[in-house]
Amino acid sequence: MNLSAQLFTLIDFAPRLRRGLRSPAATIGASVLLIVIIVAAFAPWLAPSDPLRQDIALRLRPPGAGHWLGTDNLGRDILSRLIYGARPTLGIAALVMAAAAPIGLLIGIVAGYVGGWTERVLMRLTDIVLAFPQLVLALAFAGLLGAGTFNGALAVALTIWPSYARLARTETLSIRDSDYLAAARMLGIRSSRLLWGHVLPICLPFAHVRVALDMAATILSLSSLGFLGLGVQPPTPEWGAMVADGSKVIFDQWWVAAVPGAAILIICVAFNLLADGLRDLGDPRHG
Amino acid sequence: MTMATQRLSTLFFRHAAPATLLRIAATSVLSLALTLAGLLAVTFAMSALSPIDPALQQVGDHASAATYAQARHALDLDAPLPERFVHYLDRLCHGDLGVSTATGQPVLGELREVFPATFELSTIALLLSAMAGVGLALLSARWPGSWIDSVIRIISLLGSSVPIFWLGLVALALFYAHWHWAGGPGRLDDAYEYTIDMPSGLVLVDSWHSGMPGAFASAVKHMLLPVLLLASYVLGSIARLTRTALLGELHQEYVTLARAKGAGSSWILLHHVLPNCAGPMLTVIALAYTNLLQGAVLTETVFARPGLGRYLTNALFYGDVPAILGATLVLGIAFILINGTTDMLVRLLDPRQR
Numbered sequence: 001m002n003l004s005a006q007l008f009t010l011i012d013f014a015p016r017l018r019r020g021l022r023s024p025a026a027t028i029g030a031s032v033l034l035i036v037i038i039v040a041a042f043a044p045w046l047a048p049s050d051p052l053r054q055d056i057a058l059r060l061r062p063p064g065a066g067h068w069l070g071t072d073n074l075g076r077d078i079l080s081r082l083i084y085g086a087r088p089t090l091g092i093a094a095l096v097m098a099a100a101a102p103i104g105l106l107i108g109i110v111a112g113y114v115g116g117w118t119e120r121v122l123m124r125l126t127d128i129v130l131a132f133p134q135l136v137l138a139l140a141f142a143g144l145l146g147a148g149t150f151n152g153a154l155a156v157a158l159t160i161w162p163s164y165a166r167l168a169r170t171e172t173l174s175i176r177d178s179d180y181l182a183a184a185r186m187l188g189i190r191s192s193r194l195l196w197g198h199v200l201p202i203c204l205p206f207a208h209v210r211v212a213l214d215m216a217a218t219i220l221s222l223s224s225l226g227f228l229g230l231g232v233q234p235p236t237p238e239w240g241a242m243v244a245d246g247s248k249v250i251f252d253q254w255w256v257a258a259v260p261g262a263a264i265l266i267i268c269v270a271f272n273l274l275a276d277g278l279r280d281l282g283d284p285r286h287g
Numbered sequence: 288m289t290m291a292t293q294r295l296s297t298l299f300f301r302h303a304a305p306a307t308l309l310r311i312a313a314t315s316v317l318s319l320a321l322t323l324a325g326l327l328a329v330t331f332a333m334s335a336l337s338p339i340d341p342a343l344q345q346v347g348d349h350a351s352a353a354t355y356a357q358a359r360h361a362l363d364l365d366a367p368l369p370e371r372f373v374h375y376l377d378r379l380c381h382g383d384l385g386v387s388t389a390t391g392q393p394v395l396g397e398l399r400e401v402f403p404a405t406f407e408l409s410t411i412a413l414l415l416s417a418m419a420g421v422g423l424a425l426l427s428a429r430w431p432g433s434w435i436d437s438v439i440r441i442i443s444l445l446g447s448s449v450p451i452f453w454l455g456l457v458a459l460a461l462f463y464a465h466w467h468w469a470g471g472p473g474r475l476d477d478a479y480e481y482t483i484d485m486p487s488g489l490v491l492v493d494s495w496h497s498g499m500p501g502a503f504a505s506a507v508k509h510m511l512l513p514v515l516l517l518a519s520y521v522l523g524s525i526a527r528l529t530r531t532a533l534l535g536e537l538h539q540e541y542v543t544l545a546r547a548k549g550a551g552s553s554w555i556l557l558h559h560v561l562p563n564c565a566g567p568m569l570t571v572i573a574l575a576y577t578n579l580l581q582g583a584v585l586t587e588t589v590f591a592r593p594g595l596g597r598y599l600t601n602a603l604f605y606g607d608v609p610a611i612l613g614a615t616l617v618l619g620i621a622f623i624l625i626n627g628t629t630d631m632l633v634r635l636l637d638p639r640q641r
Binding site: 124125127128129131132133134135136137139140141142143144145146216217220223224227228229230240243246247250251254257258260261262264265268269271272273276 | 318321322325326329330333334336337338339444445447448449450452453454456457459460464577580581584585588589599600602603604606608611612614615618619621622623626627
């Protein structure tokens with residue numbers, strides 16, 4: 001069986017969806033995420049006005065008709081900025097996961113399968129990175145290498161791969177001496193095809209719970225960078241930076257900071273609910 | 288050895304041979320040293336890769352090429368990288384963390400001034416959240432399936448989802464600006480901020496000893512919000528993980544035996560199960576401590592409290608390379624020490640992990 005067929009059986013959609021609906025947590029989390037993804041995708045059509053258009057005469061308006069969530073200190077419509085802000089928040093977090101998770105899985109699978117000194121060196125490296133203060137290192141990294149989207153994302157990605165390496169190694173060790181792999185080897189499947197085609201699919205069901213959890217943590221880290229001015233740069237709307245804009249007027253115009261922060265909270269709750277639900281649904285291999 | 292210490296050591300170390308204990312301690316120290324070396328390599332690499340030029344910062348862009356070259360030499364920027372790393376380690380060993388480009392003061396001295404405040408804030412928050420978290424976990428293990436489970440689940444869900452910098456702002460807007468229940472930004476009211484000596488750097492201790500009426504109350508009022516904020520931030524994870532450990536232990540056979548011998552549920556929980564969960568609980572609380580230190584960086588910034596966290600965010604704002612590296616290094620070392628000692632203690636405490 002080739003890799004795409006394996007992935008296809010792994011993601012047999014209909015039974016999974018039915019099973020997923022049995023978990024209220026996963027259902028709620030997934031629904032909220034779906035809404036946010038749709039909003040981000042159709043931002044130009046959904047936003048009532050241009051998120052960058054400033055109107056000093058209309059600055060710091062309270063929520064009401066015309067500007068449903070009020071305006072910020074430059075008179076920009078907060079609802080429009082919120083809608084456009086979903087794009088960097090979701091997009092960059094997804095890119096970070098897409099970069100970090102495969103690297104972590106690769107390191108873990110190689111360490112677990114090869115064993116010996118390779119394993120010791122790789123896992124020692126993993127433990128070292130796990131013992132670091134991840135947010136602090138991400139802040140320092142972004143601060144020293146220059147604020148910006150790419151450096152912020154890279155800083156976060158560099159600190160989250162170790163959990164995937166740990167997970168993949170544990171799973172690989174558990175099947176290294178199994179009949180399943182022995183059979184694959186006997187059929188002449190070797191090296192990278194064995195790892196990608198036969199070991200990786202075993203790790204994926206565990207990895208997707210981890211991805212959902214890490215999406216929440218990554219969004220929090222990225223928005224912290226944004227809040228400190230080290231992430232996405234103005235005038236691009238980003239939820240963390242929007243909270244920072246509102247922090248100067250928090251005592252009088254509370255909505256400027258409250259609204260984007262609430263959006264971060266909601267999307268992180270959704271990812272955590274999804275992760276909880278997926279975990280409760282158990283190991284899909286036996287589902 | 289007196290009776291008491293002998294009893295303590297058999298209680299905790301369960302008759303392990305001294306050689307085993309020594310081996311555990313040695314491997315733990317070795318792995319600690321390796322992690323520390325990794326941290327030093329990372330901070331050095333970050334400073335070497337950084338496009339910020341400290342020499343240019345020092346002399347300004349109108350300086351002649353000769354002055355610039357001299358500054359580069361003085362800052363050890365003209366040597367090859369491996370040599371610079373050795374010099375970096377050598378300076379660290381002598382307590383030289385460089386001079387802050389923003390203030391012109393030695394970074395080590397500045398860090399020494401701000402560290403106690405962060406230690407105070409996060410330690411008080413840890414004590415509060417550990418007591419509340421373990422209490423909640425015990426209640427939910429005593430009555431499994433009750434509403435306490437849902438409370439723990441919700442607190443832990445919110446704790447891992449809320450942007451702490453935003454929660455701080457909302458708390459300030461509500462409890463300080465709107466209801467006047469708590470103190471505002473800063474660590475003291477303005478009347479005390481510039482009149483009280485801070486010999487220890489711990490605001491509660493120093494305001495207590497200042498003898499100024501109302502100073503201590505002011506310090507407490509200003510500490511209320513950030514401490515509660517940080518405590519609630521990790522409370523959920525402490526409660527949830529401790530609960531999992533307690534429930535796992537409740538299924539052991541010795542619990543059934545104790546029950547068969549007529550012990551009550553609460554007695555079993557407090558006298559048999561809780562002590563056996565010491566290892567996992569230690570790990571959970573250490574994890575919370577490291578999370579609190581990171582949370583303190585953003586909390587101090589939002590509440591404008593002097594401390595390591597605000598020092599770091601200020602340094603980031605000014606592009607003050609030595610200060611960024613120094614603060615990162617101190618936080619990193621605190622992390623590694625907390626993780627390392629916990630690992631060692633857990634392995635020493637639990638005979639199954641030797």
